[in-house]
Amino acid sequence: MKFAVIRFGGSNCDSDVHHVLNDLLGVSADLVWYKDSIEGYDGVVIPGGFSYGDYLRAGAIAARTPIMNSVKRLADNGKPVIGICNGFQILAEAGLLPGALRTNEYPKFCCKWVNLRVENTDTAFTSGFKEGEIVRMPVAHKEGNFFADDAALQDMNSRHQIVFRYVDPDGNTADYANPNGSVENIAGIVNGSGNVLGMMPHPERASESILGSDDGRRIFESMVEYAEQG
Amino acid sequence: MRYCAEITIQLKQGMLDPEGETIQRALTHLGYAVKSAHAAKRLLIELEADDTDDATGMVDEMCRKMLANPVIHNYSIVIR
Numbered sequence: 001m002k003f004a005v006i007r008f009g010g011s012n013c014d015s016d017v018h019h020v021l022n023d024l025l026g027v028s029a030d031l032v033w034y035k036d037s038i039e040g041y042d043g044v045v046i047p048g049g050f051s052y053g054d055y056l057r058a059g060a061i062a063a064r065t066p067i068m069n070s071v072k073r074l075a076d077n078g079k080p081v082i083g084i085c086n087g088f089q090i091l092a093e094a095g096l097l098p099g100a101l102r103t104n105e106y107p108k109f110c111c112k113w114v115n116l117r118v119e120n121t122d123t124a125f126t127s128g129f130k131e132g133e134i135v136r137m138p139v140a141h142k143e144g145n146f147f148a149d150d151a152a153l154q155d156m157n158s159r160h161q162i163v164f165r166y167v168d169p170d171g172n173t174a175d176y177a178n179p180n181g182s183v184e185n186i187a188g189i190v191n192g193s194g195n196v197l198g199m200m201p202h203p204e205r206a207s208e209s210i211l212g213s214d215d216g217r218r219i220f221e222s223m224v225e226y227a228e229q230g
Numbered sequence: 231m232r233y234c235a236e237i238t239i240q241l242k243q244g245m246l247d248p249e250g251e252t253i254q255r256a257l258t259h260l261g262y263a264v265k266s267a268h269a270a271k272r273l274l275i276e277l278e279a280d281d282t283d284d285a286t287g288m289v290d291e292m293c294r295k296m297l298a299n300p301v302i303h304n305y306s307i308v309i310r
Contacts, residue, residue, distance in 0.1 A: 107248035
């Protein structure tokens with residue numbers, strides 16, 4: 001079982017993900033430079049950061065690099081692919097996930113802990129959660145304001161593609177609990193097959209209780225379990 | 231022939247534009263009766279093409295493939 005953590009110029013959460021997978025979960029994960037190959041890997045993590053300085057749009061340039069064709073092939077073969085923060089922006093820009101991430105409603109970098117409600121546990125990344133469970137993870141972004149038009153949203157809802165929503169501590173999708181203005185308080189979504197997840201919150205920063213929460217760890221554990229089942 | 235393409239990429243109408251709104255508020259504070267302000271990105275690209283149509287076609291393809299995000303953007307192209 002081998003996972004690739006893809007590094008672009010400007011990725012900065014790569015080492016954190018690498019630490020969680022290798023040191024906490026005890027699986028083998030490599031940091032893979034975007035010019036190298038991901039052939040033979042059982043899953044891919046696209047970590048957060050500011051790839052290509054967020055030039056043009058956050059994630060736009062990284063989404064057009066050749067390695068993303070390999071990521072698409074891997075996803076088409078049913079392997080798990082998770083994009084966190086900038087990784088989510090890259091997956092959306094690359095067309096692996098629907099929608100787009102706009103500048104936050106209050107157009108500043110937003111770094112805080114948020115509550116998330118788990119909406120779908122039938123994905124490669126959420127089998128370790130209970131449906132409706134409230135979990136805590138931090139966000140840290142300026143372009144996390146998820147948008148999809150009404151038709152796309154309806155489609156995503158009917159196919160249970162919305163995996164996490166920003167909620168208040170009681171689990172309500174209140175406006176004040178939404179850190180960036182995302183439509184329908186959307187924090188994370190999957191593709192139709194449930195093996196590609198994009199999320200703005202950082203599970204790797206919430207994978208050890210000493211950091212304030214270890215809820216995020218279950219996302220990686222679920223991913224490993226899914227990959228092991230092949 | 232060498233052509234210069236001027237591309238303007240803008241959020242679709244009705245799309246939240248916090249930068250534009252902030253600029254509008256600041257202009258209002260300065261005493262201007264500004265009804266609206268919208269931020270846009272302008273790109274200047276020099277390219278070789280057979281003629282204006284060829285250049286327009288290529289730049290339009292660039293916009294669809296990368297320069298604009300069709301989910302949230304409109305774009306316009308002027309070729310000189």
